[in-house]
Amino acid sequence: AGPPGFVALDTATVLDYCAGKASIADALGGASTRKEWSAKEVGDGNINFVYIVTGSGGNAVIVKQGLPYVRCVGEAWPLTQERVRYEAEALQTAHGYCPAHVPVVYEYDAPMSVIAMRYLEPPHIILRGGIISGTIYANLASHVGEYLATTLFGSSALKVGCEAQRRARAAFGQNEAMCALTEQVIFTEPYAKAENNHWTSPQLDDAAKALRSDNELKVAICALKNKFASDAAALLHGDLHTGSIMCTMDTTFVIDHEFAFYGPMGFDVGAFVANLLLAYFAQDGYDGDRAKQREWLLSCVKETWGVFASRFRELWNEEGISSDTSGLAPGSLFSAAAGAEGDVDAALRAHQDKFIDDVWKDTLGFAGAKMTRRIVGIAHVADLDSIGDADARARCETNALRCARRMILEAGSLSVDDVCAMAKELRGGA
Amino acid sequence: AGPPGFVALDTATVLDYCAGKASIADALGGASTRKEWSAKEVGDGNINFVYIVTGSGGNAVIVKQGLPYVRCVGEAWPLTQERVRYEAEALQTAHGYCPAHVPVVYEYDAPMSVIAMRYLEPPHIILRGGIISGTIYANLASHVGEYLATTLFGSSALKVGCEAQRRARAAFGQNEAMCALTEQVIFTEPYAKAENNHWTSPQLDDAAKALRSDNELKVAICALKNKFASDAAALLHGDLHTGSIMCTMDTTFVIDHEFAFYGPMGFDVGAFVANLLLAYFAQDGYDGDRAKQREWLLSCVKETWGVFASRFRELWNEEGISSDTSGLAPGSLFSAAAGAEGDVDAALRAHQDKFIDDVWKDTLGFAGAKMTRRIVGIAHVADLDSIGDADARARCETNALRCARRMILEAGSLSVDDVCAMAKELRGGA
Ligand SMILES: Nc1ncnc2c1ncn2[C@@H]1O[C@H](COP(=O)(O)OP(=O)(O)O)[C@@H](O)[C@H]1O
Ligand SMILES: Nc1ncnc2c1ncn2[C@@H]1O[C@H](COP(=O)(O)OP(=O)(O)O)[C@@H](O)[C@H]1O
Ligand SMILES: [Mg+2]
Ligand SMILES: [Mg+2]
Ligand SMILES: [Mg+2]
Ligand SMILES: [Mg+2]
Ligand SMILES: [Mg+2]
Numbered sequence A, B: 001a002g003p004p005g006f007v008a009l010d011t012a013t014v015l016d017y018c019a020g021k022a023s024i025a026d027a028l029g030g031a032s033t034r035k036e037w038s039a040k041e042v043g044d045g046n047i048n049f050v051y052i053v054t055g056s057g058g059n060a061v062i063v064k065q066g067l068p069y070v071r072c073v074g075e076a077w078p079l080t081q082e083r084v085r086y087e088a089e090a091l092q093t094a095h096g097y098c099p100a101h102v103p104v105v106y107e108y109d110a111p112m113s114v115i116a117m118r119y120l121e122p123p124h125i126i127l128r129g130g131i132i133s134g135t136i137y138a139n140l141a142s143h144v145g146e147y148l149a150t151t152l153f154g155s156s157a158l159k160v161g162c163e164a165q166r167r168a169r170a171a172f173g174q175n176e177a178m179c180a181l182t183e184q185v186i187f188t189e190p191y192a193k194a195e196n197n198h199w200t201s202p203q204l205d206d207a208a209k210a211l212r213s214d215n216e217l218k219v220a221i222c223a224l225k226n227k228f229a230s231d232a233a234a235l236l237h238g239d240l241h242t243g244s245i246m247c248t249m250d251t252t253f254v255i256d257h258e259f260a261f262y263g264p265m266g267f268d269v270g271a272f273v274a275n276l277l278l279a280y281f282a283q284d285g286y287d288g289d290r291a292k293q294r295e296w297l298l299s300c301v302k303e304t305w306g307v308f309a310s311r312f313r314e315l316w317n318e319e320g321i322s323s324d325t326s327g328l329a330p331g332s333l334f335s336a337a338a339g340a341e342g343d344v345d346a347a348l349r350a351h352q353d354k355f356i357d358d359v360w361k362d363t364l365g366f367a368g369a370k371m372t373r374r375i376v377g378i379a380h381v382a383d384l385d386s387i388g389d390a391d392a393r394a395r396c397e398t399n400a401l402r403c404a405r406r407m408i409l410e411a412g413s414l415s416v417d418d419v420c421a422m423a424k425e426l427r428g429g430a
Helices: A013-019 A022-027 A031-036 A082-097 A127-132 A140-154 A162-172 A176-185 A205-212 A215-230 A265-285 A291-319 A344-376 A390-409 A416-426 B013-019 B022-027 B031-036 B082-097 B127-132 B140-154 B162-172 B176-185 B205-212 B215-230 B265-285 B291-319 B344-376 B390-409 B416-426
Strands: A038-041 A049-054 A060-065 A074-078 A105-109 A114-118 A234-236 A245-247 A252-254 A261-263 B038-041 B049-054 B060-065 B074-078 B105-109 B114-118 B234-236 B245-247 B252-254 B261-263
Touching: A013 A022, A013 A031, A013 A038, A013 A049, A013 A060, A022 A031, A022 A060, A022 A105, A022 A114, A082 A105, A082 A114, A082 A140, A082 A176, A082 A234, A127 A245, A127 A265, A140 A234, A140 A245, A140 A252, A140 A265, A140 A291, A162 A261, A162 B176, A162 B215, A176 A215, A176 A261, A176 B162, A205 A344, A205 A390, A215 A344, A215 A390, A215 B162, A215 B344, A234 A265, A265 A291, A265 A344, A265 A390, A265 A416, A291 A344, A291 A416, A344 A390, A344 B215, A390 A416, B013 B022, B013 B031, B013 B038, B013 B049, B013 B060, B022 B031, B022 B060, B022 B105, B022 B114, B082 B105, B082 B114, B082 B140, B082 B176, B082 B234, B127 B245, B127 B265, B140 B234, B140 B245, B140 B252, B140 B265, B140 B291, B162 B261, B176 B215, B176 B261, B205 B344, B205 B390, B215 B344, B215 B390, B234 B265, B265 B291, B265 B344, B265 B390, B265 B416, B291 B344, B291 B416, B344 B390, B390 B416
Parallel strands: none
Antiparallel strands: A038 A049, A049 A060, A060 A114, A105 A114, A234 A261, A245 A252, B038 B049, B049 B060, B060 B114, B105 B114, B234 B261, B245 B252
16 A cells, blocks of 8 residues: 555665665765664654654654554554655745754655654653653743744734735645544544443543533634634644653754644644643642643643744744735734725724634634543543542543533633633643 | 737627637527527626627627726726636636526637627616616525525535535635725725725815724724735625626626635625615616515615525525534534434534624625725715715615624624614615
């Protein structure tokens, strides 16, 4: 299977493959050092194969290959390799907007469905693991806030104009196969009887059943699905959970853009917020005193949003006032220098306030949807799954589900402070 | 200019052109009758050339050709002929959904930028002209409501599913050049100083100036522009004013889909509503007693919305409950037969209520935007322009502008009855 020219790599053949690609071979110390190279497969993801290829002098490169099916299921769940093109383009685009927080791509090989990119060397680890082990990442919120602001603003019609954005959307494509997965596992199955669903049973049986007959929630989740399906505001990561972020105490990188598509900004912001809150609710299932990390997780929610909002506004002020009629904030309406009349500063502020507030409302709804699906849907998170005691885990999950429901239903009225206060209260106030 | 193979037609060459296309020649009685044929150019539109080609036995065909520029401006305003492809596809798609109210296409010739379609024979006239002359079209609302419901539902993810809709969107394309015109002339220029703008002066000078420094309105219009630019919910007509509708007392046809794109449903509904309300406000500038027609225009607004909403819901009930997870109303959530739990009928009703209510809110905002631009922007409507007395015209226009402003700013709270009552009140209660 696979397209013409496709061959599935392994730890042996990947070395020859790298030697044959100048951009990769150079990063490994040159093809002439080929004999010193070695590879190991480290894909802990569910979908693809990821090789660390180590060259001479300790240089290393990541070679990620997508197969024509879902790795953890096998050929029984085919998946189009088009996703690798989406991932490569989104990675490269995001790196352009935010080089500090996105690995550089050395090579994208379409027929082989391969992306070669910078190896994020130790001590980089997957953020989810770091959080589970109790680490506090003091720079995380500002880095992720910066990533979100630069990528979402950069690909928006605010920055590029409506007409150019339509062209960019047409050129990028729809990534409909990966979006269909999201539509299935996030916006549908958790609220239905579905073979894929599972949960801590019997403790959560009633909660899961309640989801399936919660009319208010069903309506709200369908509205979110509709927004996901039809709002093409910015080029999203599409799967920005804490397993798609690698970090050290000082650095933060976003990887794994294979779900990228033009969608609603709040979907990316919400994914990150959801995973912080899941980590927060999981804490009661762990041994030891994690009060400090718990506080940090909530402050990280607040700070991520704060950094995102202020950086987004800053970019807008600097690069979002268009000189033509194609922008979402044309100078002819908002810049006195361009002839706009009235109190243009107040007008611009009000425009920005409303725009950013709408992103926040979407953020809340999408975050709630993501939290819910991680507890009753197909794919859970290690934060909760690593809690061995089922009763303890169920208590954490119940709190998270309650928080999620209110985030979805009260998205129109909750501030970020409200959400953090509510999360605290739901887990008992401590 | 124009693509390879393009030649601008005239009333002479269009006959040979038709003889050379079997589908057209057949509709004209066969190529062998070529000697009996005649053509005249009737394009009263601003953009394209439209020929009525009459064949043997009175058969006739419409041949519409797009040139690489805007007809009424000339080569100084180039316009991509890609628009003809969008128009042809949208016409054919809409005819598929609603054959009773969209002319059939006989031929689309890409290199020649030609669409040949059914000739809407007399007494079909352009609706705007009929309304201006005082006619009451008793079936108009139900026909346009049906057109709107079938085309907007038919192309929505409710009907086809999110994944298939993404593919359809990719295949259709973005029509970014025509959308850019809308973004310019509807969502930007009326609120800015722009050479294109004009209005009844000096009577409306203050009102026009007020628009340029109305911060609330600027913010709201930018939010509408954002929705126009990013919400790809359904394949729209994109320019559904009363000059894009031809009718008799019994029949109604929608033509001129060259602005078609995947956009927010309320944009099409709002275009029609806006033009009914503009006609309503214009009435005070006409001689004679038009009380009956005035009442009819408001009832037409109500009935169009009523027919749209109930027909849309009916289609949804019949064809909008998906058997897979890709739909916006999956059976697994909303159909007991498909295993959905809880009071699924109430859930579905609530889902539909919210969805349709959101379309109404958008309808109001877009309608207000369209009314405003027809009074201070580049292209006005004959309903108002035909009022010779400038003071009388200005009074009508002032009322319409006030109504439009409230529709935009109070879109969240006005029902269709509220809007009609408000329109009545603004023009003095009679
Ligand atoms: N650039 C990189 N540097 C270091 N490790 C990486 C890099 N990219 C991926 N990995 C490792 O490979 C794992 C799987 O990568 P990921 O892109 O998430 O694949 P999948 O699409 O299968 O989820 C990551 O969790 C991480 O451990
Ligand atoms: N199918 C048709 N049957 C009869 N007349 C038509 C038909 N299509 C267009 N016309 C006439 O030609 C005019 C211009 O057509 P239209 O499609 O609106 O062109 P434009 O894109 O230039 O606005 C219409 O107003 C109408 O008078
Ligand atoms: Mg991954
Ligand atoms: Mg992945
Ligand atoms: Mg679990
Ligand atoms: Mg026209
Ligand atoms: Mg036209």
